[in-house]
Amino acid sequence: MNDNPFSAPSASSTGGPIATSSSAYSEGDLLVTELTAELPLVCAKCGTHDDVQHVRLKAQWVPMWVRLSILASPLVMLILWLIFRKRCDVQVGLCGNHRSTRMIGLGVGYGGLALGLVLMLGGVFVVDVIGEGALLAALLGFVVLIGAIIALAYLAMPLRLKKIADERVYFAGAHAGLHDAVG
Ligand SMILES: [Zn+2]
Secondary structure, eight states: OOOOTTOOOSSOSSOOOOOOOTTOEEETTEEEEESEEEOOSSOTTTOOOTTOEEEEEEEEEOOHHHHHGGGTOHHHHHHHHHHHOEEEEEEEEEOHHHHHHHHHHHHHHHHHHHHHHHHHHHHHHHHHHHOHHHHHHHHHHHHHHHHHHHHIIIIIOSSEEEEEETTEEEEEOOOHHHHHHHO
């Protein structure tokens, strides 16, 4: 008769403390991690803690002078890239919305890469036979390729890889909430 229907449930609805990667930290606007790391479950894009899951950011990085060597020869750049590349494998938190954006970026990006390559190579190889239409296709393919790379870089990547140096990875574009979580 005297049961109190308003008694508080014993289990608290809020989660425990945010798990932080032991070694991640902020350095100005940049987020610094080890080569292999797991960031706290905070969305890297909007800073929310709700519905956040890790996505894997596996990437390679080479210094600018290695990239510029493509001007000398693509083969030279490929060789230098393989020698000087540094790799990271970092688990980054993203909320449901930003995981969706990332999936769209991956779809548009890889779809665009495939379409762009087909148009470009197809156009270049048939240009002698078919003429200007093929050249136009090749140019369109090039534009589609650039668009695909931008989609991959800005929609699909949870963080922007700035550089890898001294066994540390430097990311740009992390939300302030993530900076706060790593401390
Ligand atoms: Zn988000």
